[in-house]
Amino acid sequence: MxxxxxxxxxxxxxxxxxxxxxxxxxxxxxxSASAYAHWTVNSLPGFSGDLPFSLETGYVGVGDREEFQLFYYFVKTYSNPKTDPLILWLTGGPRCSSLSGLAFESGPINFEGELKEGSLPQVLINPYSWTQNSSIIYLDLPVGTGFSYTKTSQDHKSGDHEQVQHSLQFLKKWFDDHPEFISNPFYIAGNSYSGMIVPIVALQILEGTYKHIFSFINFQGYILGNPFTIPHASENFRILFARNMALISDELYEQYDAILAYYWANNDQVRKALHIHEGSIGEWIRCRGKEYYNFELTSAFPYHVNLSSKGYRSLIYSCFEYSGDHDMVVPHMETHAWIKALNYSVVDDWRPWFIDDEVGGYTRSFANNMTFVTVKGGGHTPEYLREESSIVFKRWIIGESL
The missing domain is CATH 1.20.5 (Single alpha-helices involved in coiled-coils or other helix-helix interfaces)
Known part of the structure; x- marks a missing residue:
């Protein structure tokens, strides 16, 4: 006082x-004053030498008493951090760690190597990282996901509304601590279940209760991959179903790089390098169970309607495979259907897009500044076709025609 x-x-x-x-x-x-802390990470266990990119990790306290500690990874763009876009990346699930985005999807690293007792998976540089053209904050959200934790009950049950509020609180405090990024073009991105959360966070920034708080943000649009628009109850069984139907091999079922990440993230040297608060969580799990999550939203479609009326840019990408092997979690036909239901005229009709002379997928653009893209041969997340997904993102973010 x-x-x-x-x-x-x-x-x-x-x-x-x-x-x-x-x-x-x-x-x-x-x-409220924020008890955040962050560190520059120059090297990682499993990688030889200094990292060839700028990595920051940290915690931001949210909640009335900052009892929720949200962990993040921040990677600066390889190009020009002063002018390149800044992206907040929310991984789906819900309750899937943002290490998925950092190491499997749009981020600068991935894992390789055999699992041998006493050794770590090898950390490799992803040549198709989206950070070639943008800076990205990978946030472990909701609380209890990845390395984020609560100072109170470990059995805290998060939910859709809390996840939205914690996103907003995180952004306010992160920008307070990183004012040099205030003028950068800002986007919110995510995939899968974060398709329920991203449009609401975007709308709150633009016109909700907190509009006056976020008036400084240079908001430009949002990016969603295979987004949930109406939740599906059977999602937990689809990978197992695919395995049993012989659509994926036993070897693929037992890896997706997830086991390598498990051993890496649970190593004491790795946790020390990332500056994880000692004793804050027990076992790191890529995607935690949903018994501690409240599914409170029935549809994200009204938020897309509202955002579309404002004309902000949006990229909705969906992955599919020929020969009947589809993304069974969020099929591209479902995504295309709700986009068409927005009822905006087509400005660039359905056509193939190319990588060299090969068809990379198909695209269609609408008068609400929304671009819909399919990626041929993909799966539910960008980890299946990183090069193709990276090409889509790069062309879109710099304003090139697909």
């Missing part, structure tokens, strides 16, 4: 304003 010794000679109106602001700072979690 303001000391009487500092207020004796202030104008009454100024004093009243400062007192009101002081009360607001204490009452509103979005404005």
């Amino acid at each position: 303001i000391s009487p010794l500092t207020t004796n000679h202030l104008d009454p109106m100024v004093l009243s304003f400062r007192l009101s602001l002081s009360i607001l700072l204490h009452l509103h979690p979005l404005f």
Whole structure:
């Protein structure tokens, strides 16, 4: 609070304003002082030498008493951090770690090597990282995901609404600590179940309760891969179903790089390098069970309707395979159907897009500044075809025609 010794000679109106602001700072979690901490990571266990990219890890406290500690990885663009876009990446699930985005999807690393007792998987550089053209914050959200944790009950049950609020609180505090990125073009991205969350966060930034708080953000649009729009109850069984129907091999079922990540992220040297708070979590799990999550949203479609009316850019990409091998979690036909239901005219009709002379997939653009893209031969997330997904992203983010 303001000391009487500092207020004796202030104008009454100024004093009243400062007192009101002081009360607001204490009452509103979005404005409260943040106990964040971050570190520069120059090397990682499993990688030889210094990292050839800029990696920062850290925690941001959210909640009324900052009882929720959200962990993030921040990778600066390889190009120009002062002007290149900044992206907040929310991994789906819900409750799947953002290490999935960093190491399997759009980020600068991946894993290789045999699992041998006493050794770590080898960390490799992904030549198709989206960070060639943008800086990306990979956030472990909701709390209890990845390395994010709560200082109170380990059995805390998060949900859709809390995830939205924690996203907003995180962004406010992260930008407070990184003001040099305020003017960069800003996008929110994610895949799978984060398709339920990203449009709401975007809309809250633009016109919700917190619009005045985020007026400084240079918001440009959002990016979604195979997004959920209406949740599906049978998602837990689809990979197992694919395996039993011989659509994927036993070897593929037992890897997806997930086992390598498991051994890497649970290594003490790795946790020390990433500056994970000691004792904050037990076992790192890529995707945690959903018994501690409240599915509160029934549809994200109304939020797409609202955002479309504002004309912000959006990229919706969907992966599919020929010969009947489809993404069974969110088929591209379902995604295309709700986009058409927005009822905007087509400005660039259904056509193939190419990588050299090969068809990479198909695309269609609409008058609401939304681009729909399919990636041939892909799966549910970009990890299946990193090069193709990277090409789609690069062309779109710099404004090139697909």
